[in-house]
Amino acid sequence: MTPLLEVQDLVVSFAARRSLLRRRPAPVRAVDGVSFELHQGETLGLVGESGCGKSTTARGLMRLVEPESGSVRLDGRELLDLPARPLRSARRDIQMVFQDPYSSLDPSMLVRDSVAEPLDVHLRLDRRERAERVAELLRRVGLPPEYMMRYPHEFSGGQRQRITIARAIAAEPRILVLDEAVSALDVSTQNQVIALLEELSAAIGLTYLFIAHDLSVVRHISDRVAVMYLGQIVEHGPAARVFDAPAHPYTEALLSAVPVPAPRVQRRRERIVLAGDPPDPSRVPPGCRFHTRCPYVMDLCRTxxxxxxxVPGAGEVACHLHTTGPRLSGASVRTLDRPAAGARPPRAPSGAEVSA
Incomplete structure (x- = not known):
């Protein structure tokens, strides 16, 4: 099946700050060769630590920041080569919802005018049609039409996020990029917004790129999951497989931090605390980028x-454990005995096999 959105080798760089010792510092690659596909009607969850490049990936494919290289094809049409006017037209099919709804809305504009902005850009409606369309959009996101005559400061955070979603779907896009769209909301409001997103997907066939750090939310809403570390995707696959049988040590560590709503099970679980902090993105370590924090690190990983x-069950993982040392060959990293904290991991024979 042809993907609706296809991202290939996306690279987004930023100029590093000048210093006395380095007059021309090398640019920082916040996104370094990211590739993924998004099919009609599905939700892809993009997860990782803060600073790993999730939001920059979204802004790069939307061209809110200009990528250095790569390809972004929307329904077969290359977006990175489009000049300004055709790009604005193409953006009707792919819209974005940001984390903070209040900063996304002009505080001096009525909700009616904020929601109608995409209609004014992409559609030609008279005043009556415009008002009817705004009222319909507010009803669709669960708000009374009379709210259109209010200002953003008169609403709660959840209501404001519903307004930004109404604005995002105004021009009937095919894809919504949701950048931490529920992270700033309380749990009950999160549930309401996620239920709204699921309803919209079922009703009008929306496709989502869902960026978040709350893995429990990602598991609930996503069909597939991609895990990012230091500007690259290290593992991707169906959500059930990634959560139940993670193939990368970084994915395993992320999942160990997700609380389980069962006290007895939670007490028996062991939290994996990674050593140190992520490396400076301006000085990416050689070899595997995760080797400075990986409990299973081998000499090969450093070079x-x-x-x-x-990976069996669909997806891919970028890790030497699957080709060298234990030779997991796509099996879950949970099948390995994890080294004790501070201990050097034992080296398995090169031909050793670990069964799935």
Missing amino acids: EVPLPTR
């Missing part, structure tokens, strides 16, 4: 970049 390996 050679791991290539993607197919």
